[in-house]
Amino acid sequence: MVAGHSGLGKTSFIRTLFGTLRLRSSKGSLNARSGEVTPDNRPTSPVSSAPSPASGSNHSGTPRQNGIGTKANGPKDSIGYATGPLERTRNPFEAVFEVDEGHEKINLTLVDMPGFVGTASEVDASCDDIITYLEYQFDLTLAEERKVRRNPKATDNQIHACLYFIDNATSASARPGLSDADIRVLKRLSARVNIIPVLARADTLTRAQTRRLKQAINKDAVQNQIQFFQFLSPKLAKKLLTDKNGNLTPSQLKKKRASRMGPGDDEEAAEAALEGEGEEEEEEEEEEESGDDDDDEDDWDSEIVEEKALLQSLMPFTVIAQEEDGTEIRDEETGERVQGREFPWGVLNCWDPKHCDLESLRSALLSSHRAELKELTFRYYYEKYRTEKLLARTKTQYQAQQQQQQQSVKASASSSTTAVNHLRTRDGLPGHAISGPWEE
Numbered sequence: 073m074v075a076g077h078s079g080l081g082k083t084s085f086i087r088t089l090f091g092t093l094r095l096r097s098s099k100g101s102l103n104a105r106s107g108e109v110t111p112d113n114r115p116t117s118p119v120s121s122a123p124s125p126a127s128g129s130n131h132s133g134t135p136r137q138n139g140i141g142t143k144a145n146g147p148k149d150s151i152g153y154a155t156g157p158l159e160r161t162r163n164p165f166e167a168v169f170e171v172d173e174g175h176e177k178i179n180l181t182l183v184d185m186p187g188f189v190g191t192a193s194e195v196d197a198s199c200d201d202i203i204t205y206l207e208y209q210f211d212l213t214l215a216e217e218r219k220v221r222r223n224p225k226a227t228d229n230q231i232h233a234c235l236y237f238i239d240n241a242t243s244a245s246a247r248p249g250l251s252d253a254d255i256r257v258l259k260r261l262s263a264r265v266n267i268i269p270v271l272a273r274a275d276t277l278t279r280a281q282t283r284r285l286k287q288a289i290n291k292d293a294v295q296n297q298i299q300f301f302q303f304l305s306p307k308l309a310k311k312l313l314t315d316k317n318g319n320l321t322p323s324q325l326k327k328k329r330a331s332r333m334g335p336g337d338d339e340e341a342a343e344a345a346l347e348g349e350g351e352e353e354e355e356e357e358e359e360e361e362s363g364d365d366d367d368d369e370d371d372w373d374s375e376i377v378e379e380k381a382l383l384q385s386l387m388p389f390t391v392i393a394q395e396e397d398g399t400e401i402r403d404e405e406t407g408e409r410v411q412g413r414e415f416p417w418g419v420l421n422c423w424d425p426k427h428c429d430l431e432s433l434r435s436a437l438l439s440s441h442r443a444e445l446k447e448l449t450f451r452y453y454y455e456k457y458r459t460e461k462l463l464a465r466t467k468t469q470y471q472a473q474q475q476q477q478q479q480s481v482k483a484s485a486s487s488s489t490t491a492v493n494h495l496r497t498r499d500g501l502p503g504h505a506i507s508g509p510w511e512e
C-alpha cells in the first residue's frame with residue numbers, strides 16, 4: 073500500500089515499479105490477475121457510507137459510490153492504471169498483477185490510497201479510511217478462521233507493508249522532519265501495518281539535504297514512539313557496527329567521525345559529538361536490556377546481516393519516479409533506455425542506486441523481506457487486532473450482562489416492593505395513611 077499527502081508521487085511510484093515487473097501471461101493473454109481476488113468473490117475493500125473529503129470520481133471517471141472501493145480492480149484496469157494518463161487518485165485503487173519474481177510466481181496487489189488534502193480533520197478522516205481498509209482485511213481473515221470448514225484456497229488479503237510518502241518540502245526549513253499531520257497519521261497506522269517510510273521526489277534534494285532529512289525523520293519517529301519496520305534489530309545493528317569498527321560503539325564512532333569532519337561541517341560535527349555523549353549511557357542501558365533478544369539472529373549469514381544493515385541505514389528510502397508519460401529516456405553516457413527523468417543537465421535513472429534507493433526498496437519488498445513482512449503482519453499486527461477485537465467483544469458482552477443483571481435486580485426489587493405494597497394494602501398496613509386512635 074502507498075499512502076501519504078497528495079501529489080508526492082505515490083501513483084507514479086506504482087507506475088515506475090510496474091515498469092520492472094515481469095508479468096506472467098495467463099489464459100486469454102491477460103497479464104494481470106483476475107479482478108475476482110477472493111475465491112468466493114468477497115469484496116476486498118470495506119464499504120463506507122460516508123464519502124471522504126477527497127471523494128469525487130476515480131481514475132476512470134466513474135462517480136464514487138462509497139467512501140472506499142468495493143472490489144479489487146480487474147487485470148485490464150490494473151494495466152491501464154499503470155500505463156494510462158496519470159491522474160489524481162480519488163478512490164482507493166487495487167492494482168493486481170501476477171508476476172514472476174526470482175523464478176517465483178507471486179500475486180501482487182498494489183493499493184493506491186487517495187493522497188491527503190485539506191485541514192487537519194480532513195487528513196484524519198483520510199487516515200480513518202486507511203485504518204478501516206486495513207482492519208477490513210483482518211476481518212476477512214478472522215471470518216475465514218472462524219469457519220468450521222476453512223477454505224484451503226482462501227486468499228491472504230492482508231496488507232504486508234505501507235509505504236508512507238513523506239514530503240521533502242521541510243528539507244530547507246529550520247525544522248526538517250515529520251509534520252504534525254505525519255506524526256498523527258503514522259502513530260495510528262504503525263499500530264496496524266508495517267510502515268516503510270519513503271522520501272518522495274528525491275531528485276529535488278541535494279545529498280546534504282537528504283542526509284539531514286533522513287536523520288530528522290528517524291529522530292522524530294523515535295521521539296514520537298512511531299515504530300517503522302526494522303530491517304535489523306538494534307542489537308544486531310550495534311554488533312555489526314562494533315565489529316566493523318574495531319570494537320568502537322556507535323556513539324564512540326560518531327565522536328570519531330565528528331573529529332574528522334571538515335571546516336564546512338562544523339555544525340554537524342558539534343551535533344554529532346553532543347549526540348554521542350548522551351547515547352553512550354543509553355547504549356550501556358540497552359546492552360543490559362537486550363539480553364533476551366532473538367538469539368536466532370546470531371546464526372544469520374553475514375551477507376544477510378550486511379544487507380539488512382544496508383537497508384536499515386537507507387531508511388527512509390529516497391525514491392524518484394519516472395516521468396509522467398512513462399517514456400523511456402536514453403541515457404547519453406551508456407546509450408541505454410532507462411526509466412527516469414530528463415533534465416537539461418542530464419538524465420536521472422530511477423533504478424540507479426547512486427540516484428536514489430528505489431532499487432533497494434524494490435528488492436526488499438518483492439524478494440529479500442517479502443516473507444518477513446508477511447509473517448510480521450500475520451503474527452504481530454493481525455494477532456494484535458484479533459486480541460483487541462475479541463477483548464472489546466468480551467467487554468461489551470460483560471457490560472451487557474451486567475446491565476441485564478442490574479435491570480433484573482431492579483425489576484425484581486420493584487416487583488417485590490409492589491408485592492409488599494399490595495400485601496400492605498390488602499392487609500390494611502400503611503400503604504396509605506390509616507387513621508386511628510394511636511395517632512393522637
Ligand SMILES: Nc1nc2c(ncn2[C@@H]2O[C@H](COP(=O)(O)OP(=O)(O)OP(=O)(O)O)[C@@H](O)[C@H]2O)c(=O)[nH]1
Pocket residue numbers: 077078079080081082083084085158159160161162185186187188272273274275276391392393394395396
Ligand atoms: N520531480 C519529480 N516529480 C514527481 C516525482 N514523482 C511524481 N512526480 C510528479 O508529481 C505529480 C504528482 O504525482 P502523483 O503520482 O499523481 O502523486 P500522488 O501522490 O499519487 O498524488 P494523489 O493521487 O493526489 O495522491 C506528477 O506531476 C508527477 O509527475 C518525482 O520523483 N520527482
